[in-house]
Amino acid sequence: MTVVLLWPLGYAAYLSTFDYYLGSREMRFVGLANYAQLLSETRLWQSLWTTIVIALGSVGVEFALGFVLAFALYRLTFSVRVFMILLFLPHIITPVVATLFLKWILTSNWGLVDATLMTFNIGPPDWLGDPVWAKICVILADAWIFTPFVMLVLYAALQALDQAQIEAASIDGADSWRLIRHIILPSLVPVIVFTVSVRLMDVFRFFDAVYVLTGGGPGTATETITMYTYQLGFQLLQVGKSSALGIITLIIVAAIIATFSHILQRSYGRSG
């Protein structure tokens, strides 16, 4: 099992030390030159920055919306299951198909959003053609698909809260805001850290929605680090360089995991 799991990783690390174009028979050993070349490229840093912006934006929206929805469902005393199922629907669909639905309604001129705005004589922006709007659309697309996941995890955590403590605070006159701030949020810290870290790791490997929605464009405005890896490997056929970028991404994601597991351990220690 370990061999099966580690073989592709080892092979990618091996390929990353070669100057190798897919299709050519020659493989020239270059050591760490691919890494050095990548790290000196503006495009890598730009794609890394885009990834960070999209990751923070989408995880921020997902957490905020997910928490509000989870709390609303927690407070609601009827129809909770119906809402839960309906709100979870976008997450059930394959991300590529879900993103195709969004692309369909965001398409210039004849998409649902543009057509509706034009009916009211409002000139819509070029949602997927403008660099800023394209980034916002990618963030919202990811948030639309993954907010239900965050909502579900937080709702489950809310169910496990100590009800006696909440009731005692309510009897003492604490309003919803104080309950959230002083009792609920501190109790949910381990779950929040876990959810945010899982989503951050996921977003750093984010590819399908960007590929379908914008293809990394306009220009390189929404080119994430995985999209750049794809461009290098499957468009420019620079397999060695693409493998090196894959290893760099792995190191970044591993650093995120290490940081968050450290935070998680500390927060568990504090709450336990």
Added chain:
Amino acid sequence: MKTRRLARMRNQTLLFVALTIFTFVNLVPLIWAALTSVKNPADAFTIPPTIFF
């Protein structure tokens, strides 16, 4: 006691309405895809957009 029950009922109704509106807006892409799947190609590209035909 009665005031508290009324306030609770009002809060529950507001919560239900807010969740219903959000759920509907959230499902618009899916509803639109389902509606488009039963339209003629010509009806799928009209301005203003048509719901059925």
